[in-house]
Amino acid sequence: MLILNCPYCGRDVDETDLHAGGEAHLKRFGPGSSDDEFEHYLFMRENPKGVHFERWRHVYGCGKWFLAARNTATLQVYGTYSAQTTEPPQHILDAIKEAQA
Amino acid sequence: MSERVSALRNRETGGSVQVRDAGLRGMITLRGDLSNGKLASVVKSVTGLKLPACNGVVQDGDTGIAWMSPDELLVMVAYDDVPEALDKIAKALSGQHHLAVNVSDARSVMLLQGSFVREVVAKLAPVDLHPDVWQPGQIIRSRLGQVAAAFWLVDEATVQVICFRSVADYAFDLLAASAKAGPVGHFARGT
Numbered sequence: 383m384l385i386l387n388c389p390y391c392g393r394d395v396d397e398t399d400l401h402a403g404g405e406a407h408l409k410r411f412g413p414g415s416s417d418d419e420f421e422h423y424l425f426m427r428e429n430p431k432g433v434h435f436e437r438w439r440h441v442y443g444c445g446k447w448f449l450a451a452r453n454t455a456t457l458q459v460y461g462t463y464s465a466q467t468t469e470p471p472q473h474i475l476d477a478i479k480e481a482q483a
Numbered sequence: 484m485s486e487r488v489s490a491l492r493n494r495e496t497g498g499s500v501q502v503r504d505a506g507l508r509g510m511i512t513l514r515g516d517l518s519n520g521k522l523a524s525v526v527k528s529v530t531g532l533k534l535p536a537c538n539g540v541v542q543d544g545d546t547g548i549a550w551m552s553p554d555e556l557l558v559m560v561a562y563d564d565v566p567e568a569l570d571k572i573a574k575a576l577s578g579q580h581h582l583a584v585n586v587s588d589a590r591s592v593m594l595l596q597g598s599f600v601r602e603v604v605a606k607l608a609p610v611d612l613h614p615d616v617w618q619p620g621q622i623i624r625s626r627l628g629q630v631a632a633a634f635w636l637v638d639e640a641t642v643q644v645i646c647f648r649s650v651a652d653y654a655f656d657l658l659a660a661s662a663k664a665g666p667v668g669h670f671a672r673g674t
Contacts, residue, residue: 390552390553391537391538391552392537392538393538393623394611395610396609396610396625398609399609399610399625442624442625442626442631443552443623443624444551444552444553444555444624445552445555446552446553
C-alpha cells in the first residue's frame, strides 16, 4: 500500500484516494515541433526500476495534482512536492541521495 | 412550487450509534482565492463566521464553513437563505475570478451520534482517524466504501457526513451497517 503526503492539504493519503497521472516533468512539444519531438512527448515514457518522478492527483480529497518521487523497486517514497515545478526541488534530490548513500 | 425533500427523507436508525438524515441544508460551493480579503468578509457576512484554516470546519448550528481545498470552501447556510447568500457573494466578488454555486440539492448531509462514532467511520474510510490525527473541527475528504464523502467531528460523539445526493442511500446503509456491527475497540481513547 502506497501512502503519499498531499503537499496541498498536508494529509497522508492512501493510494486508493489518489489517481496516478504518469511520469512527471514532461516538456510539451506541440505545433511547430519536429515529428520526433512530438512522438517522444506523446508516447515515450520512462519505466525505470528505481527512482521515478510521478504525477498524482488527490482525487477523493482536495482534488489537486502534485508530484512524488519514489522508488519503483523498493516502494520508498522520497517526498512529494508542488506540481508547479519543472524539475525536482533540491530537498527531494537530497533525500534521494541520502537514501542511496 | 414543488415539494423540497432531502434525499434520505428523514431516515434514521436506532442503536448505540444513531445515523440520521440531517434534512435540508443550504450549501454553496465557493471557489476562488481564499486569501482574498473580500472573499473572507463576504463569507463572514453570510455565515457570521471566520474562515477556517487548512482542513478546518467552523460551525454554528446549521451554519458553517468547511475548507474543501486550497481554493474551495463549502459555505453552509439555512436552505432558504441560499439565493440571498449567492446574491451577496456575486455582488462582493464581481469582477474577480470566482465561482459560487448552489449545491444544496446535489448533496446529502447525515448525522452520526453515539459513543463509538469514530470507529463507525474508520471502518469505512481509508484514512487514519486516530484521536491524535483527527480532532473536532477538522474535515476529512475521502471515501466511505466506494463513494466520495467529507466528514468531520462536531464533538467526540458526533460526526457529520456530506456525500453526493445520488449515493445518499448507499452511504446511509453503509454507515447504518457499520454502526449496527458495533465497536471494534481499536482506538485506545475516544471510542
